[in-house]
Amino acid sequence: MSRFLDNQVKKLSRAARVILVGAPGVGKGTQTERLMKRFPQLSAISSGDLLRDNVRNRTPLGIRAEAKMKSGDLVPDMMILRLILNELDKRGWVKRGPVVPYTLNYAAEDAAIEQAADEASILPTLPTESFHYSDAPSASFILDGFPRNAAQAAQIDKIVPINLVVNISTPTEIILDRICNRWVHAPSGRVYNTTFNAPKVPGKDDVTGEPLTRRPDDEPEVWKARLAKHEESSLSLLEHYDKKGVLWTVRGNSSNEISPKLYAEFERRFSEE
Ligand SMILES: *[C@@H]1O[C@H](CO)[C@@H](O)[C@H](O)[C@H]1NC(C)=O
Ligand SMILES: *[C@@H]1O[C@H](CO)[C@@H](O)[C@H](O)[C@H]1NC(C)=O
Ligand SMILES: *[C@@H]1O[C@H](CO)[C@@H](O)[C@H](O)[C@H]1NC(C)=O
Numbered sequence: 001m002s003r004f005l006d007n008q009v010k011k012l013s014r015a016a017r018v019i020l021v022g023a024p025g026v027g028k029g030t031q032t033e034r035l036m037k038r039f040p041q042l043s044a045i046s047s048g049d050l051l052r053d054n055v056r057n058r059t060p061l062g063i064r065a066e067a068k069m070k071s072g073d074l075v076p077d078m079m080i081l082r083l084i085l086n087e088l089d090k091r092g093w094v095k096r097g098p099v100v101p102y103t104l105n106y107a108a109e110d111a112a113i114e115q116a117a118d119e120a121s122i123l124p125t126l127p128t129e130s131f132h133y134s135d136a137p138s139a140s141f142i143l144d145g146f147p148r149n150a151a152q153a154a155q156i157d158k159i160v161p162i163n164l165v166v167n168i169s170t171p172t173e174i175i176l177d178r179i180c181n182r183w184v185h186a187p188s189g190r191v192y193n194t195t196f197n198a199p200k201v202p203g204k205d206d207v208t209g210e211p212l213t214r215r216p217d218d219e220p221e222v223w224k225a226r227l228a229k230h231e232e233s234s235l236s237l238l239e240h241y242d243k244k245g246v247l248w249t250v251r252g253n254s255s256n257e258i259s260p261k262l263y264a265e266f267e268r269r270f271s272e273e
Contacts, residue, residue, distance in 0.1 A: 010263075012041045012137035016270045017160055019143050021238060022168035023230040025175045025223070027255040031168065032142050034259050039266060041137050043091075047145035050083040051075065061086070080146050081155055085131075093139040094160060095132045133160045140270070148233065150240035157244075164269060165241040166262065167249040172227050174253045180220045183212040 016039070022028045036042050054062030061082055065075045088094035133139070143162070147153040156162060181194040185205035192199045192212060200206050216222065241247040248265060252258035 008038065010039055010267060010271050012039055012140055012270045013272065014270055015135045015137055016042060016140040016164060016266065017143070017162050018042075018141070018164045018166065019147075019162055019241075020166050020168060021234050022166075023170070023172075023175060023227050025179050025227075026168050026170050027258070028144075028168060030255045031166075031259065031262060032144065034255075035142065035262065035266065038263055039140070039270075041140050043141045045084065045087060045141045045143050047080050047084060047143075050087055051080070054083060077146075077152055077155065081152075081159070084143070084146065084156070085159055088133075088160065091139070093134045093141075096130065131159050137270075147237060150236035153237055153240045161244075162241065163246055164266075165238070165247050166265075167238055167247060168258060169249050169251045170253060170258075172224070175227060176220050176223055179223055180214070180218050182218050183214055185210060185212055 018035075020028045020031060022031075032044055036044060051062075051065055055066045056062070061079060065079050065083075068075050068079070085094065085096075089096065143156075147156050153162070177195065183192045183194065183199070183203070184190070185192075185208070187210065188205070188207070190205060190207070191197075194202075199212060201209070203212055204210065205212060238247060250258055250261050250265070252261065
């Protein structure tokens with residue numbers, strides 16, 4: 001693919017509502033940025049960013065979410081859903097039956113539902129509301145941070161149907177290679193990269209001959225466990241979307257290998273006249 005082609009900007013002809021699923025180290029952030037450059041109608045909606053913005057702006061939802069976090073609790077799924085729903089509503093991409101902003105009334109209603117769900121140990125659900133979503137190409141987004149499992153995905157489905165879930169698949173040994181090949185000479189701070197900038201003698205600093213060490217975070221065992229956990233925790237999510245017929249897996253050993261495949265699939269699904 002030529003450089004020129006690589007920098008092309010494409011128009012979408014229908015709304016893309018996308019989730020990227022990938023192990024840590026697989027370059028999800030890189031692909032998101034590249035997709036947004038190539039398809040400027042795409043927005044990135046990150047549940048983490050929405051949460052931080054709402055806390056900072058002291059919205060009713062932000063205040064309640066902050067209280068949860070301060071008491072050491074996870075922010076309940078329903079609050080995250082509300083954050084996303086409010087954002088889509090604000091952008092005019094989703095309309096509720098009667099349009100009601102998130103008020104303290106909603107907060108009270110949510111609190112009651114959460115408490116009941118807590119007591120029954122089930123996932124709280126949104127109160128029954130009807131939603132209409134926009135299919136305009138400008139209502140296109142990559143949703144990040146939520147949903148993480150099938151139960152959460154089923155809740156998002158009630159608001160807007162996700163129409164493409166990309167499973168970014170890179171062999172574990174390649175990810176480990178990329179991440180765990182960093183060695184440091186602690187006293188001097190000299191960094192070696194065993195693939196691209198290897199020490200002359202394996203495991204020894206070039207200048208002093210002293211042993212090199214690895215940051216605890218870069219230990220292959222730590223990363224292997226992290227990757228295995230991702231595989232396990234994303235299984236129900238992938239299955240959910242596979243059943244809906246919107247799952248697509250892209251394989252590649254590097255971001256540069258994956259991007260052109262991703263562009264082609266986006267164009268095939270969302271850009272054709
Ligand atoms: C999704 O990617 C993971 C990680 O590479 C892989 O193990 C799995 O088989 C893929 N799932 C599908 C349905 O292709
Ligand atoms: C090693 O160097 C290559 C090429 O510069 C880079 O892609 C890779 O991320 C580096 N690995 C680490 C762990 O720094
Ligand atoms: C990607 O890595 C796998 C496993 O190391 C290897 O078998 C395959 O040839 C590589 N693919 C490319 C296109 O380099």
